[in-house]
Amino acid sequence: xxxxxxxxxxxxxxxxxxxxxxxxxxxxxxxxxxxxxxxxxxxxxxxxxxxxxxxxxxxxxxxxxxxxxxxxxxxxxxxxxxxxxxxxxxxxxxxxxxxxxxxxxxxxxxxxxxxxxxxxxxx
Numbered sequence: 105x106x107x108x109x110x111x112x113x114x115x116x117x118x119x120x121x122x123x124x125x126x127x128x129x130x131x132x133x134x135x136x137x138x139x140x141x142x143x144x145x146x147x148x149x150x151x152x153x154x155x156x157x158x159x160x161x162x163x164x165x166x167x168x169x170x171x172x173x174x175x176x177x178x179x180x181x182x183x184x185x186x187x188x189x190x191x192x193x194x195x196x197x198x199x200x201x202x203x204x205x206x207x208x209x210x211x212x213x214x215x216x217x218x219x220x221x222x223x224x225x226x227x
Contacts (some may be wrong), residue, residue, distance in 0.1 A: 105129045105197070107199045107218035114224045115189055125218055133177040136202040138214055139184045141195035148198070150209035151191040152184065162207045168191030190193075191226045196220040 110124040123139070138153040150162045152173035161173050172185040182199060198221075200214035208214070 105132065105135060105201050105216050107201060107216055108216040109197065109199050109221040112197060112221035112223040114226060117189060117191055117225055117227050119189050119225075120185070120187045121189065121223060123197055123199075123221060123223070125147075125182045125184075127180045127182070127201065130178070134203065135216075136204065136207050137173075137182040138200045138202065138207075138209075139174055139182075140198045140200060140211060140214075141193075141194040141209070142198070142220075143192075146195075148211050150211075151197070153202075153207040153209065154182065154208055156227040158206065162209070164209070185197060186223070189223075191225045191227045193223065194225050195223060197223050 105130040108126045139151040142148040154161050154173045158175045170188045175182040199218040201216040203215045
């Protein structure tokens with residue numbers, strides 16, 4: 105599966121941004137999807153994941169309540185709605201797909217990755 109994230113952007117603190125990720129192929133619904141992010145000088149960290157059918161979601165504890173992951177299997181799309189953004193949310197955000205059944209939060213669980221998109225939150 106090939107993954108392409110939408111363009112990120114620059115947003116002021118307190119603002120919102122929605123990222124999209126388009127997947128190729130006819131087997132999108134067989135993948136657990138996740139979002140990760142990586143800030144300069146830091147390791148890639150888990151943001152959220154969503155089950156194959158979209159009924160279950162899982163978030164990094166620090167992001168619960170501000171970020172929402174969703175998917176549309178008919179359109180081969182996964183989304184990340186980010187609200188109340190903070191400067192510390194500044195990072196490159198990656199969409200990822202896993203063929204494993206578990207909604208893992210470790211990057212090595214995900215075999216397929218998008219190219220990443222920059223999100224910058226100004227104070």
